[in-house]
Amino acid sequence: MxxxxxxxxxxxxxxxxxxxxxxxxxxxxxxxxxxxxxxxxxxxxxxxxxxxxxxxxxxxxxxxxYGQGLRSVTLGHAEPRVTAAATRELARGTNFSRPSRVELEAAEAFLALIGAECVKFCKDGSSATTAAVKVARAATGRDTVAVCSDHPFLSQGDWFIGTTPMAAGIPRAVRDLTVGFPYGDVAALEAVLDEHRPACVVMEAVRDGANPTRYLRACIAACRARGVVFVLDEMITGFRWSARGAQGLYGLDPDLSTFGKALANGHSVSALAGRRDLMEAGGLGSDRDRVFLLSGTHGAETHGLAAAIAALRIARDENxxxxxxxxxxxxxxxxxxxxxxxxxxxxxxxxxxxxxxxxxxxxxxxxxxxxxxxxxxxxxxxxxxxxxxxxxxxxxxxxxxxxxxxxxxxxxxxxxxxxxxxxxxxxxxxxxxxxxxxxxxxxxxxxxxxxxxxxxxxxxxxxxxxxx
CATH class of the missing domain: 3.90.1150.10 (Aspartate Aminotransferase, domain 1)
Incomplete structure (x- = not known):
């Protein structure tokens, strides 16, 4: 043959x-x-x-x-309205030495849809999840991070990649600060929380086709009872599961959540969103030790945010x-x-x-x-x-x-x-x-x-x- x-x-x-x-x-x-x-x-x-x-x-x-940009495209390549929005902003300039009008417009559109209190935009999902870990560590004074070991990718940051076989170049001391737990077993998570007292739990909402509502709410409750920050990774579920992501579909209230991929129909925009008291550690209105949260030269490029606004409106209006x-x-x-x-x-x-x-x-x-x-x-x-x-x-x-x-x-x-x-x-x-x-x-x-x-x-x- x-x-x-x-x-x-x-x-x-x-x-x-x-x-x-x-x-x-x-x-x-x-x-x-x-x-x-x-x-x-x-x-x-x-x-x-x-x-x-x-x-x-x-x-x-x-x-x-299929796959469409590793799930970053939901509306098809070069969707005309998204492309037109990005092109209009390109003609007006892409990057300035002061904030641009479109930054607030994008934040308002995003928060109105998702329902969080604050948002910071960046260019990739790994930056958003790593920033969430930093905020949680600063808020709790703890170093350890707990991650769902059944989810294949959460960040290219050392705190996650150190748990994979591709850990070369990552110090053992850093790798030892991340611990895992299995999906679907609340008791196993509680054991990890009690033994390691992590700063945060980082996980995606789903692993298979089952409805995870009860499990996820139990995870959030277990974290809150122990002063652990719950971070929901919505890179895949955001705008694919519902216009508000998995948190909207399942009625969840994570402390922090991260979005990317479909946020701007393939344009490079991601987001860290969550509670004001946590996010403000990276702002100018807190008397706590400052957190260098997210600060990239290209973090708020105008055309990417314009594309995000267009994609958010389509997600909201067109089911x-x-x-x-x-x-x-x-x-x-x-x-x-x-x-x-x-x-x-x-x-x-x-x-x-x-x-x-x-x-x-x-x-x-x-x-x-x-x-x-x-x-x-x-x-x-x-x-x-x-x-x-x-x-x-x-x-x-x-x-x-x-x-x-x-x-x-x-x-x-x-x-x-x-x-x-x-x-x-x-x-x-x-x-x-x-x-x-x-x-x-x-x-x-x-x-x-x-x-x-x-x-x-x-x-x-x-x-x-x-x-x-």
Whole structure:
């Protein structure tokens, strides 16, 4: 059983681009989740542009895209009203030596929707969550941080990355200040709170499809009883679960919460929001020791905040979360039907909330498999669907979803062949995708990536020096 020879020329420009990128950029990308180790080896796919539910790569291949900027896009790429708002502010200037009008306008729009008392904007989610930890430490006089160990990513700050296999460069003393607890077990959290007396608990609202209301309220109550600051990470749930995020959907009142990703439909804006008495430690109206909270030169770029205002208004007025749920449900049902027809139930399928679907892949023995995941992603991409997940946007129309289901059908046909054979050998081209968090990189950038596929490795192209 062999796979038809791949058309390596289809991704030639992307492979040439990445050969150069790996010389100049560690990992070939500025975000680990976008690394070449997250894609099938022979199709690195470098994006040239996007519009709505579609992207085009450097070779001119068009894909229906899911994941949409690691869940940062809810309205589709280049949504016209968001783009127009950002463009208008760009023409007025992007950064000044004093606060701009749009900063207050954005704060008012955000707080009116979310319901918190204060907000500070910044450029990425990691900065927001790390600032929340700093505020909590200052407020409590404690150093330890408790994090939900079942949530895969909370920050690139040392306080979190030190808990992952990629802890190189982080002092042991820093790593020892973070402790974990399992999701869904209030007693386990209470034990951690009593033993370690942390400054704060940082966690996302959900882990699976179950309604977490009772559990989350119990977590908040346990923290309040012990003087621990409860920080709700809304990077994923914000504006996807409801216009007010998970806290609005489940009726929660976190001490602090952090937002990003969908806040500005892919533009670089994130936020730390919460109680005034905590946030004011980073202001000018407190007599406590000052907290250097969030202060970035580019933290309040006007065009990003203008994009956020437009996206917030659309989320408020157009039931974006409801539309995401409706279209995601259509995709989930279509995939389930395809899988059922091909007798692959339990081997490949979807999971999660309809507005934020992922897919699972298992081998012939029912075990989670990176190799089978790679095969599934490879076969979807062959059929014009770029899908590290099945995270949807409002631009994924019924027709787009139906095209996706058709591509899934073809991919599952190949998947079932691999299941019947007990291996992806002869079907998967190159190495499997890899977990982002691993201690060693291993061999990822190999001959298939750097050559035309015949195994002859050429050195990466050198850039010509600039000319004057």
């Amino acid at each position: 062999t796979h038809p020879d791949p058309d390596f020329s289809r991704f030639a420009a992307s492979r040439a681009h990445q050969a150069c990128a790996h010389r100049l950029i560690p990992g070939g990308a500025h975000t680990y989740a976008k690394g070449d180790d997250q894609m099938p080896e022979w199709m690195p796919v470098v994006i040239d542009r996007g519009e709505g539910a579609f992207v085009w790569d450097l070779d001119g291949n068009r894909f229906i895209e 974006v979360a409801g539309r995401l749920m409706r279209q995601g449900a259509r995709l989930r049902k279509g995939v389930a039907e395809v899988v059922r027809e091909r007798l692959a139930v339990g081997s490949v399928g979807t999971a999660g909330r309809d507005s934020n679907l992922v897919f699972y892949t298992r081998d012939a023995d029912g075990r989670p498999s990176q190799a089978y995941r790679t095969l599934f992603v490879q076969e979807l991409a062959r059929r014009g669907v770029l899908a590290p997940s099945f995270v949807i946007t409002t631009a994924h129309t019924d027709d787009v979803i139906d095209q996706t289901v058709e591509a899934v059908a073809g991919a599952v046909d190949v998947y079932v062949r691999a299941l019947d054979a007990g291996s992806v050998d002869g079907l998967l081209i190159g190495r499997p995708v890899q977990p982002v968090f691993r201690k060693k990189a291993g061999t990822v950038w190999t001959s298939v990536s750097r050559s035309g596929g015949d195994g002859a490795v050429s050195p990466p192209p050198r850039l010509s020096p600039p000319t004057s």
